[in-house]
Structures are given as structure tokens and as C-alpha cells.
Amino acid sequence: MSAVLSIRDLAVRFATPDGEVPAVNAFSLDLAAGECVGIVGESGAGKSQSFLAVMGLLAGNASVSGSARLGETELLGNDRNALNAVRGSKLAMIFQDPMTSLTPHLRVVDQIGESLMRHRGFTKAQARSRALELLRLVQVTDAERRLDQYPHELSGGMRQRVMIAIALACDPDVLIADEPTTALDVTIQAQILALLAQLKRERGMSMVLVTHDLGVVAGIADRVVVMYGGRIVEHGSVKDILVSPQHPYTRALLASMPRIDEVGNAPLQAIGGQPPNPRRLPTGCAFHPRCALATERCAAEAPLLSVASGRGVACHFPIRGGEHD
Amino acid sequence: MTELAQPSARGFWADAWRRLRRNRAAMVSASLIVVISLLAFIGPSFSPHSFDAIDWDHMAVPPGGPNDHWLGTDRLGRDLYVRTLAGVQISLQIGLLATLVSLCIGVAFGATAGYLGGRIDNLMMRFVDILYSLPYIFIVIILSTLFDRGNILVLFLAIGAVGWLTMARIVRGQTLSIKRKEFIEAALASGVGTGSILARHIVPNVIGPVIIYATLTIPQMILFESFLSFLGLGVQEPQASLGSLINEGAQEMESAVWMLLVPAGFLVTLLTCFNFLGDGLRDALDPRER
Numbered sequence: 385m386s387a388v389l390s391i392r393d394l395a396v397r398f399a400t401p402d403g404e405v406p407a408v409n410a411f412s413l414d415l416a417a418g419e420c421v422g423i424v425g426e427s428g429a430g431k432s433q434s435f436l437a438v439m440g441l442l443a444g445n446a447s448v449s450g451s452a453r454l455g456e457t458e459l460l461g462n463d464r465n466a467l468n469a470v471r472g473s474k475l476a477m478i479f480q481d482p483m484t485s486l487t488p489h490l491r492v493v494d495q496i497g498e499s500l501m502r503h504r505g506f507t508k509a510q511a512r513s514r515a516l517e518l519l520r521l522v523q524v525t526d527a528e529r530r531l532d533q534y535p536h537e538l539s540g541g542m543r544q545r546v547m548i549a550i551a552l553a554c555d556p557d558v559l560i561a562d563e564p565t566t567a568l569d570v571t572i573q574a575q576i577l578a579l580l581a582q583l584k585r586e587r588g589m590s591m592v593l594v595t596h597d598l599g600v601v602a603g604i605a606d607r608v609v610v611m612y613g614g615r616i617v618e619h620g621s622v623k624d625i626l627v628s629p630q631h632p633y634t635r636a637l638l639a640s641m642p643r644i645d646e647v648g649n650a651p652l653q654a655i656g657g658q659p660p661n662p663r664r665l666p667t668g669c670a671f672h673p674r675c676a677l678a679t680e681r682c683a684a685e686a687p688l689l690s691v692a693s694g695r696g697v698a699c700h701f702p703i704r705g706g707e708h709d
Numbered sequence: 710m711t712e713l714a715q716p717s718a719r720g721f722w723a724d725a726w727r728r729l730r731r732n733r734a735a736m737v738s739a740s741l742i743v744v745i746s747l748l749a750f751i752g753p754s755f756s757p758h759s760f761d762a763i764d765w766d767h768m769a770v771p772p773g774g775p776n777d778h779w780l781g782t783d784r785l786g787r788d789l790y791v792r793t794l795a796g797v798q799i800s801l802q803i804g805l806l807a808t809l810v811s812l813c814i815g816v817a818f819g820a821t822a823g824y825l826g827g828r829i830d831n832l833m834m835r836f837v838d839i840l841y842s843l844p845y846i847f848i849v850i851i852l853s854t855l856f857d858r859g860n861i862l863v864l865f866l867a868i869g870a871v872g873w874l875t876m877a878r879i880v881r882g883q884t885l886s887i888k889r890k891e892f893i894e895a896a897l898a899s900g901v902g903t904g905s906i907l908a909r910h911i912v913p914n915v916i917g918p919v920i921i922y923a924t925l926t927i928p929q930m931i932l933f934e935s936f937l938s939f940l941g942l943g944v945q946e947p948q949a950s951l952g953s954l955i956n957e958g959a960q961e962m963e964s965a966v967w968m969l970l971v972p973a974g975f976l977v978t979l980l981t982c983f984n985f986l987g988d989g990l991r992d993a994l995d996p997r998e999r
Contacts, residue, residue: 439898444826464903472900479898484891489913498909499899550899 387414388590389438389475389558394450394460396430396437405662407433409614410689411450415558420584420591422601422622424637425611426659431594434611435560439477440467454558473503476551480563482543486535492519493531496550503554518549522579541572545579552583559584560592565600577603598641602626610634613660613670620695630695630702633671669700677701728993735989738982745979749797758788760795761947772967780971784961793972796949797979803950804931807868811930812923814869815876820907820915822877823884834881837874845871853942868933872926879922883915917994924987928980935976951976 394411397404408430415421423431436442438452438459452459454475459467471477479485486495496518497511506514512531519527522545535543544564551559561580565573581604584591593605601608602622609619610631618631629635639653657674660666666673672682681700689698729735753760757777767776768786780790822833887893888911896910935952937943944950951972958969 441894441897468900468902470900471898477895477898479891479895481891485895487892487896487910487914490909498896498901498905502900502902502905547895550895553899 386416388417388455389413389415389592390451390453391434391438392451392453394434394437394452395448396433396442397447398443399445399447400663402663406665407446407614407662408437411611411616413609415590415592417557417590418584418588419607420581420593420605422605422608423592423594423611424596424598424601424608426596428659428662429611430614430662431611432562435477435562435592435594439471439475439560440464441477469503472499472556473554474557475560476554476556476558477560477562478544478547478551478564481567482540482547483567485547486543488535491532491534492538492546495535495546496553499550499553514553515549518552519546521552521583522546522549524549540568541575544568544572544576548576548579548583552587555587556589558590558592560594562594563596564593566595566597573600580604598626598637610637613665614662615670616689616696616698617671618695618697618699620697624695630697630704631671631699632675632677632701632703635703636674669698677703725993729989732989732992734985735993738985738989741978741982742986745797745975745982746801749794749801752794753791753798756788756791758791760791760949761787763787771965772971781965781967783957783968784965789968789971792949793951793954793975796951796954796972797975799944799948799950800931800934800952800976800979803865803868803934804927807865807872807930807934808923808926810865810869811872811876811926812919815873816880816912816915816919818873819877819880819882820884820912823881824888824903824907824911826885826888830881834878837877840871841874849937849942868930872930876919876922876926879918880915883918884911887911887914921987921991921994924983924990928983928987931976931983932980 391411391413394408395406396408397406411430411434413421423434425431433442433446437446437448440459440462442448448460450460454470457466457470457474459470459475490498493512493515496515497506497508500506500511500514501508515531516527519530524530524542524545530538530542530546535546538546544567548564564580565576568576577600580591580593583589584604591604593601595601598608605622607619608622608625610617610625610633612633618625618629618634625634626638629638633655636653636655640655642652655674660670660673666683668681668683668685669675669678669687672678675682679701685700687698687700689696758764764782764786766786767782768784770776770782772779772781772789780788780793782789783792818833818837822830893906893910896906901910931951934943934950935955938950938952939956941953941956944953946953954972955969955976958965958967958972961968
């Protein structure tokens with residue numbers, strides 16, 4: 385199947401008073417139709433910045449290179465009008481914090497209707513009836529009344545549903561969800577994830593799920609990309625990554641997840657050390673200062689992403705075989 | 710007692726209105742403004758006198774005399790009550806219109822500069838700085854020698870040219886703080902164009918400070934107009950504005966003090982009311998910064 389969204393060698397740098405700071409390096413990804421890819425990593429791993437770059441939403445001091453094609457449209461470095469024709473219609477995004485991502489003085493109906501009126505040329509009445517449909521689709525209770533409410537009158541989960549409704553308004557090919565559940569409490573998280581999974585299934589929409597929570601990925605993604613220090617360190621199918629992680633970082637990440645079936649008060653496993661500062665990335669493999677398996681070679685030479693049988697890992701000493709089970 | 714900025718089902722404007730209603734000084738001021746405005750616009754037509762008619766039998770009579778000139782007459786026997794109301798009318802018109810003009814220009818200019826940022830912002834704001842540093846009083850004098858003296862249009866140009874500068878700065882500052890908010894990013898992500906972002910997502914968000922500043926601009930504009938008229942650069946005879954009436958009154962101050970006190974009383978009352986109302990609005994629209 386051909387890729388809906390194809391990212392090649394994406395690099396993002398920020399010009400700061402202290403010099404250039406690389407945030408993302410050599411990021412490539414092919415997203416097939418109907419596929420959900422989870423992007424996992426710690427804060428500062430570059431996962432959000434990669435997709436903000438794809439959306440053309442980076443801060444003013446950022447510079448981008450590489451290519452990101454949505455169908456026939458090149459997204460990187462394209463002018464604002466071409467970008468606006470795609471954003472919201474073919475490519476939509478939902479953000480982390482539903483409390484601040486809705487315009488406070490606009491009614492729900494106006495916010496959902498905005499992209500419909502813009503991209504589809506809907507009239508106000510058409511937009512209203514479509515907005516009602518969408519609210520029902522994202523399972524907002526009492527949808528009729530919610531239409532005329534303001535964001536501050538809705539709860540956090542409700543607002544995230546409205547955000548999803550806005551994103552879905554024009555039936556996008558690709559939905560980028562940037563930590564869609566991070567700001568919500570756990571029960572609501574589960575509901576929103578179930579909703580996203582259902583929508584993806586029913587509409588055959590491709591989805592990118594940016595998160596730091598492997599549990600979220602396990603539930604709904606088909607493939608996983610693990611990022612560290614602005615680079616992809618491992619990618620593969622959910623099953624491969626979760627069952628037999630090859631990169632020590634992925635393995636540590638999995639080990640750090642609290643397990644409900646663990647007997648007694650086993651201490652939480654943390655990854656020692658700090659995530660790297662993108663200003664001063666370690667030489668060689670960025671993970672080597674925190675890696676238990678690191679050797680001198682890891683500090684000297686950056687490992688390349690080697691791809692074999694549908695999965696890739698960037699490590700000199702990948703863990704093969706069922707060491708983790 | 711501090712009020713928490715709790716989200717309520719009443720909505721922002723209902724909340725603001727509730728807070729404003731509790732502010733007695735602001736409410737009294739608002740009603741006084743309404744009363745004076747109504748008086749100024751319909752009062753003269755109920756009076757037997759016209760603002761420029763000369764009563765040869767009653768020249769320079771003080772208020773409360775045995776005649777129907779309630780607030781006395783000026784040196785030429787013109788009814789001071791009607792003349793003052795006509796003056797209030799002109800002052801209010803100029804104050805409101807000039808504020809409206811400065812509001813439109815200032816908001817459009819400030820929001821555009823703030824949102825586009827970078828070099829355009831720099832250019833636009835340096836232009837504002839240059840206008841700020843021009844000695845506007847000389848410009849008014851030059852303009853009034855080029856055009857007919859007392860041309861209201863010249864007054865507008867002069868007042869408008871300075872009035873919008875501060876508004877533009879305020880709106881630019883607000884825009885800068887709003888444009889990096891997540892909801893702007895979200896709007897961008899759904900493909901909203903620059904114009905709509907400005908008009909739908911940014912300008913309505915700065916409306917609070919804009920209303921406050923506008924209410925405080927009206928008295929400034931009235932004062933400025935009065936000042937120009939006092940200098941003889943504004944409204945010309947037989948038209949009257951509060952400034953020109955105060956000027957005339959000041960010349961008779963020693964023999965007929967009411968000619969000064971009547972228009973001055975109206976001016977002071979109006980200005981005080983607008984300032985109180987502006988203060989009240991600031992508290993009502995921005996409860997956290999009390």
C-alpha cells in the first residue's frame with residue numbers, strides 16, 4: 385500500500401542566542417492508509433517538534449529541512465496558502481491541552497464550523513447541522529445544547545471531544561494526535577483512546593499518535609517509532625517492540641512502566657540519568673551515558689538505523705532473541 | 710475578599726455586567742452620562758431660546774433671575790443653558806467619534822503589527838513612534854491655517870492623528886501575548902487564514918482592554934477638543950463647544966462668574982463620570998487585577 389504521509393530526512397533546528405539547537409534529525413516515516421503509528425519518547429526527544437514541522441506550526445526561529453509529502457502536496461517550505469488548503473481538510477491535528485486549545489470566546493458550533501465553512505464552503509446552517517453530527521459522532525452527551533456553549537462551560541474530556549470533532553470536521557486523511565490524553569484524568573483517557581481507535585477503524589483514517597506513554601500506544605497503534613535525542617532509535621510493529629525490544633532504551637522504557645501484576649512493592653524502575661540536552665548531545669549514540677550495555681564504541685560512533693524484516697534499530701549492540709519476555 | 714475566576718454558566722459578559730452593577734460610582738456615572746447626553750441632544754428643542762439668538766432685554770443676567778434664562782445669559786444675551794447644552798453636544802460628538810476612529814485604526818494597526826511580527830512589526834511601530842514625537846499642537850495650528858478655521862474635519866484629523874497611537878500600542882502588546890497561545894496554534898492547524906485569525910481569534914480577545922481604554926479616551930478627546938477651542942483653534946462662533954464657552958467665561962470671570970462656572974461644571978462632571986466609568990469597567994472586565 386502506498387503511503388498517505390511520507391516524511392523523509394526531516395531535520396528541525398532552532399536558532400537560539402547560544403547557537404543552533406538541533407531538535408530533530410534524520411526523521412523518516414511512511415504512514416500507510418488506515419494505519420496508526422505511535423511516536424514514543426521522553427520530553428525533548430523531538431516527537432512533537434517533528435509533527436509541528438509537518439503542520440508548519442514551528443516557532444519563528446526554527447529551520448526545517450527534508451521533505452514531507454501528503455499525497456501529492458509537499459508540506460515543508462510550502463507557502464502559507466498552499467498549507468492552509470491542506471491543514472484542517474486533509475491533515476488535522478489535535479493538541480495536548482484541551483483547556484487552552486479552544487478559542488475561549490467562540491461557541492462550540494462556531495469553532496467546529498470554521499473549517500467546514502472555510503474548506504467546504506458550507507453555509508452557516510449546513511455547518512451547524514454537520515457540527516451536531518460530529519458532536520454525536522464523538523459521543524458528546526446532550527450535543528444539541530453543547531453547540532451553543534462556550535469552552536469554559538465544558539469539562540476537560542468534553543473539550544477534548546470537541547477538539548476531535550473539529551479535527552474530524554472535513555474528513556481528514558491523516559490525523560495527528562499530539563499527546564491527546566496527557567492532560568486528562570485516567571478514566572477519561574481510556575474513553576478518549578477508545579473513541580480514537582473506533583474512529584480510526586470506522587473511517588479508515590491514518591493516525592499519528594505522539595505520546596510518552598507506551599500503554600497508550602499498545603492499545604491502539606499498529607506500529608511504534610521510539611525517539612531519543614531527536615533521532616529514531618527503534619521502530620517496528622507494536623508486537624515486536626513491546627515483546628522483543630532490541631534497543632536498550634526501548635527496553636528500559638518498557639521496564640519503567642509500573643506493572644499491575646507485579647507482586648509486592650517492587651520499586652519502580654527508572655532510567656538513570658537525565659534525558660540529553662539537545663544543545664549538548666553526547667557524542668556517538670546519544671543514549672550511551674545512560675545505557676547499561678554501552679562500550680567505548682558507543683561513545684565514539686553514532687549507530688545507524690539498520691532495517692531488517694519490517695523493523696529497525698539504531699544500536700551497535702541490539703538485544704536479539706527473547707531476552708525480554 | 711478575592712473572587713476566584715471561576716468558569717460559570719453565565720458567561721464572561723454577564724459576569725462583567727454583574728460586577729459593574731455592584732460598583733456604585735461607575736453606575737451613578739453611567740446614569741449621569743446618559744442623562745447629560747439626553748439633555749444635550751433633546752434639551753435645546755424644548756427651550757424657547759436658540760443657541761445663537763440674542764435676547765436684547767436680558768444681557769449678562771445671572772442664573773435664577775426673574776426670567777426664563779435658567780442658567781443666565783452671556784454678554785450678548787444668548788441663553789447660557791441652551792448654549793452649554795449645544796457645547797456638550799459638540800464635545801460629546803467629537804469625543805465619541807474621535808474615540809471610535811482611534812479605536813478602529815488603533816486596533817487594526819496594533820493587531821496586525823503584533824500578529825505579523827518581525828520586520829513588519831518593527832516598521833509599523835517605528836512609524837507610531839515617529840507620530841508620537843510630532844508636536845501635534847503645531848500640526849493643528851498649521852492645519853487650521855491651511856483650512857477654514859473651526860472646520861470640524863480639521864479637528865478630527867488632528868485629534869485622530871494622535872488618539873490611535875496609544876491604542877495601537879496597547880493592542881499590539883495584547884496581541885503579542887495571545888498569538889502564542891495554543892488556541893491560535895489549533896486554529897492555524899485547521900487551516901484558518903491570517904485575516905480570520907486576526908478578526909475571529911485575536912481581536913475579540915483584546916476587546917476587554919480596548920473597551921477600558923476607549924472609555925478613558927473619550928474624556929481625553931473631549932478635553933483635547935476643549936483645549937483647542939479654548940485656544941480659538943476649534944469650534945468657532947456662533948457655534949459653541951465647552952472649551953470655547955469656558956474661554957468666553959474666563960474673560961468675564963470677575964464680573965459674571967456663572968459664565969465660566971456653568972460650562973466648566975458640565976465639563977468637569979462629564980470628565981469625572983467617564984473616568985469613573987472607565988475605572989469601573991476595568992475592574993469589571995479584569996477582576997484579577999484589582
